[in-house]
Amino acid sequence: MSVSTAAADRSVCASLPVLGRDVTVPLVTGGEVTYAALDYAASAPALQRVWDDVAAYAPYYGSVHRGAGYLSQLSTDLFENARRTVAGFLGCRDGDQVVFTRSTTDSLNLLAAALPADCQVFVFETEHHASLLPWRNARVTYLDAPSSPRQAVETLERALADREPYGPALVCVTGASNVTGELWPVRELAAAAHAHGARIVLDAAQLAPHHPVSVRDLDVDWVAFSGHKLYAPFGSGVLAGRSDWLREADPYLAGGGASRKVARRTDGGVDVEWHESAARHEAGSPNVIGAYAIASACAALTEAGFDNLVARERYLIEKVRTGLAEVPAVRILSLFGDDAPRVGVLSFVVEGWNSSHFAAALSAEYGIGVRDGLFCAHPLLRTLLGSDPQTQGECGAPEAAPGEKSLNAIRVSFGAGTPDEHVDRFVSAVKELVQDGARWNYRTEDGRCVPDTSA
16 A cells, blocks of 8 residues: 555544653754654553543542442442453453453463463464563473464464374464564464464554454454553553463462452461452552553543554554665565565664664654664564574663664554654654764663763
């Protein structure tokens, strides 16, 4: 789809109001400019609607579930209504549970702790570390990066067909890559998993802010995502899906709220009866405001309409891709090819540039915030960059001076709150930096490339 064609789609939905949209930042070359936040894949700015909802509730804040006072009862209703809102947003089935956690990482570690004995886990090397690393107490099969959606399904089918002995199994897969933005064939992977008697969990951290996610329609067993990527501030996340493994597992945290009944035994010990609901894994005082913020974001995105949001994002994606294609030194990273559908996340490298240096110049000289590094997806980046799998790297920028080759890339990401001007400024800045070079000197400090202000 061309930019001119996509422009017609853009008109169906303006960018949504977000916090920080008018914040100005200083430029190292002098003056100030409105900050262009193009690092949505790390943390999206909070929707103004979410902030307003939280501010309206804040004076009524109270502890939940055990308070007899009005504010406690109000907060309890709000917390449980938030759970129902999230269940509706995710298209949960009857009997599914919605557990509030701290993040996607926390959600997947919770599920990892609930795996049945001798469970085998299948995960592609292309996953974010949040879904690549939690399965420490299981037998794990790491699958090679596929070159197409079809190959991903075929690779999984072969691995599942070869598994021995036959027992519980779980497939973990991303919905949209946090590196390339490419959409994965979730429904087809779910069908393959179920055909071989395995279950599947969807890491929707990058998918849920951009596309509708339905547990029922995708036929996944669980879905995990984070509030801070869904335009909701505060440290909260969600694990939603089947209740049986969660109900049968020991509580993720032991403490008040998870326990239904505690009694001393005659031998001096303690007997505990744990809840079988989501409360089983929500010990302690929950993050009520964080849960409410997620529910508010779910409601706001639903009301805006994902068809409209997706159409506008496609317009922005095409604008970025078309602009970068005009710069021969730029190589966009991809597993599935240029025509693969994706969300508003693109990573690239620039010939002759250290990626940390390039990102630092975008920030210091143009007021544009992007991300550089390996994006906590080291195996995937090494595959995309064609490096030795044993080469060391870090989530942040490695120790490499400006101009030196480095094992990292640049990521630009955007979403429902991104104005056209931010994308236009980014494309123009890339072209100018490649053509004219940086206007300032930079140095490496604590692993980061920063403007040299010592002169």
